[in-house]
Amino acid sequence: MGQPIRIAIAGYGNLGRGVEAALAHNPDMQLVAVYTRRPPDQLETLRPGTPVHRMEDLAGHAERIDVLILCGGSKEDLPRQGPELAASFNTVDSFDTHARIPDYFAAVDAPARANRRTALISAGWDPGMFSIARVVGEALLPDGATYTFWGKGLSQGHSDAIRRVPGVAAGVQYTVPVPEAVARVRSGQRPTLSTRQRHTRECFVVLEPGADAEAVREAIVTMPHYFDEYDTTVNFVSAEELRRDHGAMPHGGFVIRSGNTSAGNTQLIEYGLQLGSNPEFTASVLVACARAVHRLHLAGEYGARTVFDVPPGLLSPRSAEELRAELL
């Protein structure tokens, strides 16, 4: 093994912390520093020795960093940071606003290409590993249908939405696949399923003092886009119950490709994830992708890339010879 790959983290929320944890399991990489918008001395990193700098210091540190992992959010941070930082760094991010991916790709591609940098966007598990399952499933079974089920898992966006409802002090939302729908898909039937038939939504809500429970329930289950197309259950719990029973961030789900290779022969491909911690798993994907980005950059592949462009072997610390001998 040569010099370790020098990694830096931009943004230190749950995801950034997950990246720090993941790097501890990857001895071929080294965490150079964390960059944050908060005052650096107020940041408590997982490892006490991790250097912490201000985000503005990044510009002067390009020579120290092989790959910068962007751990900001897709709404506010990445649309600005992604294109800006791809001009000076090789980057990996988890931009996950599916509808805006083509625009984001173009915005990152131009500066990366102009400055001979490599930028892998939209890595994680969805987009990311699930996307790969969709592409490969479709390529292997062209006569077929693809189904993505999420959960059971805590949805950050939907949890935020219920917390904005007047009368709600706190709350979380779980997305749950409908077992009957899953069973039908696994049987090879290729059913047509409505939004309501695929998932249910389960909320655990702490009311503000004096709030009207029934009004809150009604406001949640009828909320456009977020809940109105689903069967939603609202459970009222105490602040203590919420903390005790709903503090983790599990998630997961599965992508199923169901198809036929001939009239009589049904084939089923299923890729599933059962995640104890959503941000830590996403972070682990980003870290493996950082290794691939470093190698793509060394090979002269400049510009924006996605997981569709990454040969699986580049994710592994092992050599191609070793992979062929031991894992093929």
Added chain:
Amino acid sequence: MGQPIRIAIAGYGNLGRGVEAALAHNPDMQLVAVYTRRPPDQLETLRPGTPVHRMEDLAGHAERIDVLILCGGSKEDLPRQGPELAASFNTVDSFDTHARIPDYFAAVDAPARANRRTALISAGWDPGMFSIARVVGEALLPDGATYTFWGKGLSQGHSDAIRRVPGVAAGVQYTVPVPEAVARVRSGQRPTLSTRQRHTRECFVVLEPGADAEAVREAIVTMPHYFDEYDTTVNFVSAEELRRDHGAMPHGGFVIRSGNTSAGNTQLIEYGLQLGSNPEFTASVLVACARAVHRLHLAGEYGARTVFDVPPGLLSPRSAEELRAELL
């Protein structure tokens, strides 16, 4: 879409027939011809119009073929054909003798490289899709363990082995994962499992007239390498029952990576296949890989390759833009 990719099939058993079936679902590819060692006029192809030639005619047809899919066996055919044909053609094969892959890779790599050809070896589902699951699982969860379970499915090698037992007129063997072992792995436990604890073997045997059933059973269950390390059940059936109930070639299984991203957080990745027809699915993988080989060759990537070297997007007929917009 430009000119279709011109595909030829070398060897027309179950796998070659599966490739012909798969090509019908891939309009960006065109089946140019089937090459066989049998007399061409005795070959009945799936589509009556498919041209059939003698294997010896291949040498003169290099200009007509973009990718040649080798559908011979790993024992006798591929060790000879693979290196020989990779000197004149871009090839894809399903060489599946795991222990000999490094030697086979080297034997194919040299002539392919010398003649600027691209040769993808050991594609299929195992080696192939399962191998990718093993590499990616390990890369994403370095602190973890990988488990491969096969079945329930018909094993060709073990079926051949029981048919060689004196007194056996015909028979098939199914490999079956042990449900308790699977459940323990899925629970995130990372158990250590012996060969016997992972799979059982189930045989359906037709006896020759006058054969001693108990002697046949004993010869099967004690057969070294094939059965002695497993719990094996032998069922005696009539020739008619065997034909009626055991004529299909289902297979499948799953690769599970179980790991931790931090002390408290267990993560599980599972890639599973449920195959109505093993040869037809393997053939579908070969066909998607042929598309990738054609593109790698156009990009100037010469020499032997494996599925670890193939970016997932290259397997798909869709453009990179389309994949990003619709499947990421």
